[in-house]
Amino acid sequence: MRPPTDDWSPAMTAADRTPVTVLGLGAMGSALAEAFLAAGHPTTVWNRTPGRAAPLAAKGARHAPTVREAVAAAPLVVTCLTTFEDTRRALEPAAHDLAGRALVTLNSGSPAGARAMAAWAAGNGARFLAGAVKNVPSAVGAPDTLLYYSGDRTVFDAHAADLRVLGGDTVHLGDEADLAALYEMAVGAMLLPALTGFFQGAAALQARGLQARTMVRFAGKWLDMISALLPVYAAEIDSGDYTDAASTVDLFRAGAAHDAELTAETGVDTAWAAPLNDLLERAAAAGHGGHSVSALTEVLRGPRAAA
Numbered sequence: 001m002r003p004p005t006d007d008w009s010p011a012m013t014a015a016d017r018t019p020v021t022v023l024g025l026g027a028m029g030s031a032l033a034e035a036f037l038a039a040g041h042p043t044t045v046w047n048r049t050p051g052r053a054a055p056l057a058a059k060g061a062r063h064a065p066t067v068r069e070a071v072a073a074a075p076l077v078v079t080c081l082t083t084f085e086d087t088r089r090a091l092e093p094a095a096h097d098l099a100g101r102a103l104v105t106l107n108s109g110s111p112a113g114a115r116a117m118a119a120w121a122a123g124n125g126a127r128f129l130a131g132a133v134k135n136v137p138s139a140v141g142a143p144d145t146l147l148y149y150s151g152d153r154t155v156f157d158a159h160a161a162d163l164r165v166l167g168g169d170t171v172h173l174g175d176e177a178d179l180a181a182l183y184e185m186a187v188g189a190m191l192l193p194a195l196t197g198f199f200q201g202a203a204a205l206q207a208r209g210l211q212a213r214t215m216v217r218f219a220g221k222w223l224d225m226i227s228a229l230l231p232v233y234a235a236e237i238d239s240g241d242y243t244d245a246a247s248t249v250d251l252f253r254a255g256a257a258h259d260a261e262l263t264a265e266t267g268v269d270t271a272w273a274a275p276l277n278d279l280l281e282r283a284a285a286a287g288h289g290g291h292s293v294s295a296l297t298e299v300l301r302g303p304r305a306a307a
Contacts, residue, residue, distance in 0.1 A: 017041040018162045019074040023067065023090060024107075025052040029080035031137035032106070032166055037061055038141065039165040046070035048090070068094040071101065076159055077126075078104045084113035088120055099125030102155045104163070106131050106147075110185065111178035118151060118177035127155045130177050132184040133167070143168035150179035194223070196272055207266035233294040242291035242298075249296070250289040253280045 017040045022033040025047035033056050036043045044062045045053050046069075053063040064070035071077055071094040081087045087105055091098070103126040105117060114130045121128035131149040139145045145167030149156055156163070156172040164170045173179040198219055202212035236242050256277040259270040279296050288295040 018076055018159065019044070020076045020078060020162065021046070021064070021070045021074040022078050022080065023047075023070060023087075024080040025049075025056065026080065027137045028106070028133060028140070030056060031140040032078060032080055032133075033061055034059065035141040035165050036162075041162065041165070042074070044070050044073035066093070067091065068097055070094070071097045074101075076102045076104070076162060078106065080106045083107055084109040084117040088117065095124045100127075102127050102129070102159055104129045104131055104149070104155070104159075106133055108184070109181055111182045114150075114178040114181035127152050128177060129155050130180045131163075132180050134184075134187065135167070140166055145169060146171070148173050148180055148183060150174055150181075151177040193276070200268060200270060200272070203268045204262060204266045207268060233292070236292050236294045237297045242288065242295040245290065245292035247293050248290055249280055249283045249293055252293050253277075253284060253289070256280060 019042040020036050021044040022029055022036065023046050025033065025045055029047070030052070033043055033045050037056070037059055042062070043056075043060070044064050045056050046064045046067050047053055050063070050065070053061070057063045062073065064073060067090060071091070077098070079087045079090070081090055084105065084107060087107055091103075098121065103121050105114075105128075109117075117130065118128050129149045129151040131147055133140065134146040134148070135142075146169040147163065147167045148171040149163070150173040153172060153175055160170065173183060198215075201215055201219070205212060205215060232246075236244075256273070259273055259277070262268060263270050279299055283289070283291075283296050283299045286299060288298065
């Protein structure tokens, strides 16, 4: 790929690998930079705290002392900062250097934040993709690690091979820049409730003198079962037909009654589940007691969204 400006050295395109810049060297950003280095990409790195660049420099990365120098070093700029707002603040000194370059953000944020970031990038002449890494830093670069992107399809097509270095399961969701953030929030909403349920179970076992590791096998099987049910629930939600119920709202309501008993016996705090139990009650009140538990979607949508 040819650089967007003439501030390149031909030596930087060794082995026909696209030069890349990684901004933000936390655990995930460092993992991204290491993956590019391992694949032979000339890699420039920058971080607000320069010391974080030292381990990567020891592996062959070029440490740019300023964000302007970092952006100028490559046609593909990948950022891994906390939010879209953090990304814009970090890039502000290099805003005029972004023209013609591909800017890929891998950070948390809302769809509105992604749209604002896309507008800012376009205003500075950058070709923009927003993305998300759907795994932990140690999984970056693995063949089954999922990353999804949204925004300028030409950027994705031009850099698909470069981006696939970060994870073999690489998907473009569409040209709307906010789709990756939307899916990130939609899928990410599952994480904390699932983990908190595991943590509650671990605390209950420890109250009996048992170790949390003894439930890992069984919890994994439970998650496998949940995974197998997702296509069924998705079909019910998309059709709006919740009548063919394997697990009803009322069945879950009956299970919720045991929370107080568990707290009384083990001392474990189950109050975190109160809003979930409230959803069940609201669904039953709306006439969904005998329907599939996926009917909770109707309650979560709320009157405004349903209208």
